[in-house]
Amino acid sequence: MLRLVLLNVNGVECRYGSVKVIEDVSFSVKEGDFVGILGPNGSGKTTLLKSISRTLKPHKGTILLNEADIYTLKGIDVAKQLAVVPQDTNIGFSFAALDVVLMGRNPHMSRFQIESSKDMAIAKKAMMVTNTWQFAERPINELSGGEKQRVIIARALAQEPAILLLDEPLTHLDIINQLEIMDLVKELCVKEKLIVLAVFHDLNLAARYCTSAIMLKKGKIFAAGGLPEVLTSENIKGVFNVNAIVKKHLVTNSVFVIPLSPQKPPLSKKCAIHLICGAGTGTALMKVLLDEGYSVTAGVLNVLDTDFETAQFLKIPAATEAPFSPITEKTRKTNLAMISKASMIVLTSVPFGHGNIQNLEAAKEALEKGIPVFVLNEVPIESRDFTQGRATALFDDLKAKGATFVKDQTELLSRLNVSEEKLGLAKEGTAKIFNHLKPGEVHKESDITDKHEKSKGGPENQ
Amino acid sequence: MSTDEVESTYFRRTSRWKLIVVLLIIALIVTIIVSLNVGYAQISFTNILAILGKHFPFLNGFVDSSQVLPRDEAIILQIRLPRIVAGVVVGAALAASGVVYQGVFKNPMADSYLLGVSAGAAVGATFSLLFGAGFSFFGLRLVQIAAFAGALLAMFLVYSISRVGSRVPVTTLLLCGIAVNFFLYAIVALLEVIAGDELHAIVFWLIGGFSNVLWSDIWAITPFIVIGTVATYFYARDLNMLALGEDTAQHLGVNVERTKKILLVLASMVTAAAVSLSGLVGFVGLMIPHITRLVIGPDHRILFPTSTIIGAIFLVVCDAIARVVASPFASTLELPVGIITMLAGAPFFILLFRKKKDSYAL
Numbered sequence: 001m002l003r004l005v006l007l008n009v010n011g012v013e014c015r016y017g018s019v020k021v022i023e024d025v026s027f028s029v030k031e032g033d034f035v036g037i038l039g040p041n042g043s044g045k046t047t048l049l050k051s052i053s054r055t056l057k058p059h060k061g062t063i064l065l066n067e068a069d070i071y072t073l074k075g076i077d078v079a080k081q082l083a084v085v086p087q088d089t090n091i092g093f094s095f096a097a098l099d100v101v102l103m104g105r106n107p108h109m110s111r112f113q114i115e116s117s118k119d120m121a122i123a124k125k126a127m128m129v130t131n132t133w134q135f136a137e138r139p140i141n142e143l144s145g146g147e148k149q150r151v152i153i154a155r156a157l158a159q160e161p162a163i164l165l166l167d168e169p170l171t172h173l174d175i176i177n178q179l180e181i182m183d184l185v186k187e188l189c190v191k192e193k194l195i196v197l198a199v200f201h202d203l204n205l206a207a208r209y210c211t212s213a214i215m216l217k218k219g220k221i222f223a224a225g226g227l228p229e230v231l232t233s234e235n236i237k238g239v240f241n242v243n244a245i246v247k248k249h250l251v252t253n254s255v256f257v258i259p260l261s262p263q264k265p266p267l268s269k270k271c272a273i274h275l276i277c278g279a280g281t282g283t284a285l286m287k288v289l290l291d292e293g294y295s296v297t298a299g300v301l302n303v304l305d306t307d308f309e310t311a312q313f314l315k316i317p318a319a320t321e322a323p324f325s326p327i328t329e330k331t332r333k334t335n336l337a338m339i340s341k342a343s344m345i346v347l348t349s350v351p352f353g354h355g356n357i358q359n360l361e362a363a364k365e366a367l368e369k370g371i372p373v374f375v376l377n378e379v380p381i382e383s384r385d386f387t388q389g390r391a392t393a394l395f396d397d398l399k400a401k402g403a404t405f406v407k408d409q410t411e412l413l414s415r416l417n418v419s420e421e422k423l424g425l426a427k428e429g430t431a432k433i434f435n436h437l438k439p440g441e442v443h444k445e446s447d448i449t450d451k452h453e454k455s456k457g458g459p460e461n462q
Numbered sequence: 463m464s465t466d467e468v469e470s471t472y473f474r475r476t477s478r479w480k481l482i483v484v485l486l487i488i489a490l491i492v493t494i495i496v497s498l499n500v501g502y503a504q505i506s507f508t509n510i511l512a513i514l515g516k517h518f519p520f521l522n523g524f525v526d527s528s529q530v531l532p533r534d535e536a537i538i539l540q541i542r543l544p545r546i547v548a549g550v551v552v553g554a555a556l557a558a559s560g561v562v563y564q565g566v567f568k569n570p571m572a573d574s575y576l577l578g579v580s581a582g583a584a585v586g587a588t589f590s591l592l593f594g595a596g597f598s599f600f601g602l603r604l605v606q607i608a609a610f611a612g613a614l615l616a617m618f619l620v621y622s623i624s625r626v627g628s629r630v631p632v633t634t635l636l637l638c639g640i641a642v643n644f645f646l647y648a649i650v651a652l653l654e655v656i657a658g659d660e661l662h663a664i665v666f667w668l669i670g671g672f673s674n675v676l677w678s679d680i681w682a683i684t685p686f687i688v689i690g691t692v693a694t695y696f697y698a699r700d701l702n703m704l705a706l707g708e709d710t711a712q713h714l715g716v717n718v719e720r721t722k723k724i725l726l727v728l729a730s731m732v733t734a735a736a737v738s739l740s741g742l743v744g745f746v747g748l749m750i751p752h753i754t755r756l757v758i759g760p761d762h763r764i765l766f767p768t769s770t771i772i773g774a775i776f777l778v779v780c781d782a783i784a785r786v787v788a789s790p791f792a793s794t795l796e797l798p799v800g801i802i803t804m805l806a807g808a809p810f811f812i813l814l815f816r817k818k819k820d821s822y823a824l
Contacts, residue, residue, distance in 0.1 A: 075712060084713040086710065086713075091707070095702070095706070104714065114476055136468050
């Protein structure tokens with residue numbers, strides 16, 4: 001039999017006393033939708049679920065279940081269609097887990113009925129799929145948090161609902177249980193055409209399972225729609241005020257999110273650092289150096305290289321070369337121009353081949369020009385030299401010419417900071433230029449000079 | 463345990479429940495007959511059974527009651543039996559309402575006197591003992607009417623103070639109950655101070671006992687208790703879900719606010735009726751549900767009837783003890799049953815505390 005289940009939320013506004021918690025929330029979902037409700041603490045996610053679960057009557061607006069207002073329907077009729085897994089469950093009495101799951105059958109039973117074998121079969125099935133049947137007879141208040149949560153999910157499934165509301169259902173679960181439960185819910189969503197509305201704190205879990213998402217900010221919908229359209233780094237920045245990298249994962253084929261630490265107030269470091277890296281060896285350093293307050297440039301990087309993508313994301317100016325191509329003369333010169341503007345050079349443990357050996361030569365040139373070079377020597381050069389010894393020779397040369405070799409990132413940073421203090425006094429002039437610029441604004445040599453001019457410029461530039 | 467065993471245990475559960483209830487009812491009948499034997503006058507079991515049989519519609523043909531003295535018949539039927547029946551009714555009522563309160567408040571420490579019922583009854587009874595002795599209405603003495611009315615008034619007072627919009631949150635109910643209890647007990651204390659000669663009667667009433675119970679009192683009060691208890695049993699499954707939390711109960715289709723109102727009004731009515739008959743018998747409403755839950759489990763469909771019967775048995779036994787325990791010292795002195803229940807109740811509390819000490823430790 002075909003029955004289309006629809007949930008419509010129209011202009012809902014909820015208040016606690018006189019405080020508006022959610023306002024003007026409208027959306028509709030249909031069977032088979034797996035909707036993630038996302039947002040920071042206090043954005044009204046749980047309140048929204050409460051109003052849909054008939055716990056908190058909206059001040060304004062309606063919530064329609066198959067076109068009937070859930071607040072005019074009888075509670076027991078709503079419970080036949082809609083099950084809730086709350087945030088935390090504290091059960092004071094020692095009901096057996098099976099008793100708790102059987103209570104999920106309540107909406108389907110009349111007042112004087114006792115559970116039938118059919119009810120028992122449904123409860124057993126719900127407990128089997130949630131992996132809780134083995135402790136069916138144990139008292140619920142003696143189970144662990146994760147076990148208890150799975151029992152509560154089993155109870156919700158025993159209601160045989162068309163809509164499942166989950167309020168941070170995974171808070172108490174370890175990672176394997178999180179995945180198992182979500183896989184199960186997803187399967188029900190796909191096979192049984194369940195509507196699932198779930199509040200998530202973990203954006204990656206939401207990304208992995210939801211088909212669509214609603215992002216709340218201060219009680220209002222900030223973004224809603226298909227998951228890839230909602231879960232963007234712009235929206236994450238807008239709602240959570242956090243910079244995040246959003247990418248499609250190669251293995252799970254779903255979007256994944258890497259949040260970055262909230263931006264600290266920039267430290268007033270005066271030096272510019274040019275990073276010679278590639279193949280992902282500079283990725284971690286870029287963020288660290290920016291956080292330390294340095295202006296950072298990088299090169300030469302091949303387009304599509306991990307370091308290139310990171311530099312783009314962090315808006316770090318870089319000398320770039322076409323994908324999988326050896327460094328051309330033109331790019332080499334751009335790189336050298338960048339190097340000559342930098343106060344210090346950092347060379348990461350990047351492997352060297354014939355395509356990028358010029359980068360190593362560039363470091364040597366920098367040293368010859370009197371710019372300090374710091375070599376992060378985490379991997380011995382011999383094992384990453386693919387130039388039949390040429391790179392190793394250059395490396396020895398660097399050592400002979402006075403490059404500073406450091407063994408790890410911590411040592412690098414402390415060396416850089418010491419060096420920066422000395423240079424800061426000596427290179428006041430250069431530093432002034434960089435002080436006017438934020439990282440990311442430097443793209444070409446001309447940028448630096450133009451902006452320098454502008455900052456000194458008269459009223460015609462204002 | 464194999465999974466099939468779990469299932470079959472659950473299916474046998476209903477018949478096991480019926481068996482438990484039948485056994486408890488037999489135990490109650492035995493307790494009644496045994497306690498009919500207890501008292502100052504020595505009356506043999508043969509005579510007790512003969513007297514009872516004589517008055518049972520279907521048994522009287524088979525009973526030879528020729529040996530029974532009219533004096534013994536009067537003692538059994540007019541003195542001992544009314545006390546015992548009152549014990550059954552009051553014990554059942556207090557235990558039943560205790561189960562309801564503990565379920566609704568999700569707290570095993572709640573009892574039947576929580577919502578000001580006891581204090582309201584105390585104020586009503588004290589007033590009537592002081593100012594209206596001798597008055598009666600349809601066979602009920604004024605003290606009973608006043609206690610019943612006082613209990614219900616106090617309950618509605620607590621209820622309406624703690625109402626927030628259309629909801630009655632249990633926390634505010636609990637706090638209002640405590641506040642109203644204190645206020646009303648202050649009035650009782652004031653009345654005791656000015657009582658003079660009536661003080662003795664007031665103190666006895668406050669302790670609770672059955673020494674002056676008449677058949678007419680029982681006939682007037684019992685319907686409230688029977689109706690209230692039977693009606694409450696219809697909500698046993700809802701009580702299970704309320705015990706999981708109000709939000710959960712609502713998600714499972716229980717009309718929480720309405721059910722809560724019905725249950726609290728029924729339980730308060732049952733308690734009010736009970737205390738108007740016996741005075742403030744303490745600890746039955748706290749202790750019996752608690753012990754029963756430890757043995758039977760938390761499912762109200764069986765917890766409620768078993769608690770009710772065990773409450774009846776417990777109070778009949780306590781009353782039998784109260785009748786004779788002081789006789790070695792003064793042959794006709796009968797203690798109020800409230801003293802016995804409280805003497806048994808306090809050690810229980812201590813035992814419980816010692817057992818669960820770890821979970822109270824901070």
